[in-house]
Amino acid sequence: xITISRALxxxxxxxxxxxxxxxxxSDGIITKRAFLYHVKKDNLLLVCKKNKKIIGxxxxxxPANKAYSRLYSLAVLPQFQGKGYASTxxxxxxxxxxxRYKRIFLEVRISNKGAIKLYESFGFVKTKVLPKYxxxxxxxxxxxxxx
Numbered sequence: 001x002i003t004i005s006r007a008l009x010x011x012x013x014x015x016x017x018x019x020x021x022x023x024x025x026s027d028g029i030i031t032k033r034a035f036l037y038h039v040k041k042d043n044l045l046l047v048c049k050k051n052k053k054i055i056g057x058x059x060x061x062x063p064a065n066k067a068y069s070r071l072y073s074l075a076v077l078p079q080f081q082g083k084g085y086a087s088t089x090x091x092x093x094x095x096x097x098x099x100r101y102k103r104i105f106l107e108v109r110i111s112n113k114g115a116i117k118l119y120e121s122f123g124f125v126k127t128k129v130l131p132k133y134x135x136x137x138x139x140x141x142x143x144x145x146x147x
Contacts (some may be wrong), residue, residue, distance in 0.1 A: 002085070004092045006143070007045040007057065012036055014054045015047070022075040028135070030059075030073060044069075046093055048085050055080045058089040060097065060104075069097055071106040074115075082114075090122055102147055107133060107140040119143050 001098050005017065012035045019030050038045045038059060048056040056076035062069050071093075076085045097104070105131060116126075124143040133140030 001051060002047045002088070003052075004046055004088060005049070007035070007038060007039050007047045009039050011047055011054060012039065014134060015049075015057055017097070018054060018057065018075055018077060021077060024136075044091060044093055044096055046096075048089050048093065050080070050085075056085050056089055058093045060093055062101070067101060068103040069101040070103060071104055087121075094122070097147065099147070104145045104147065106143050108143065109134065110139045110141050116141060116143075119145075 010119065012032055015030075015035050016032050019035075023029055035045070042064065043062050044058075044060040046058050047054050048058075050086040056071070058071070059073040060069050061072050071090075074086055074089060076089075094104075104124075106119065106124065110129065120143075122145065124145040125141045125143050130142055132138070
């Protein structure tokens with residue numbers, strides 16, 4: 001059984017484990033302290049659980065004084081990738097994004113063709129290349145979606 005819900009403080013240790021399994025350190029791994037901050041603040045942090053175990057999450061920054069939101073991070077455990085869980089997380093998160101936001105931004109590794117295709121399926125468009133965005137020197141692709 002799959003459930004999508006807001007992350008709680010008790011989810012943070014598992015979120016940190018997931019983060020370390022999915023991302024390489026040069027991506028800027030989210031720390032325990034940062035996850036706790038996002039749980040307590042107005043940012044949107046949703047977890048995807050399968051049989052009560054966290055298998056993915058999505059994090060949107062939702063600044064109070066801006067007209068845009070930012071999809072900061074989306075992660076699904078490798079063994080569950082390609083099975084629709086990321087799409088489900090995006091759908092649920094987009095349904096919860098406050099209507100005061102007119103646009104959503106994100107950055108993605110230019111080599112991550114699967115993620116780019118997924119984001120395009122939700123109406124995100126490529127806006128520009130960010131040269132050497134990641135600490136390992138890889139470029140990022142900036143994408144946006146109007147709401």
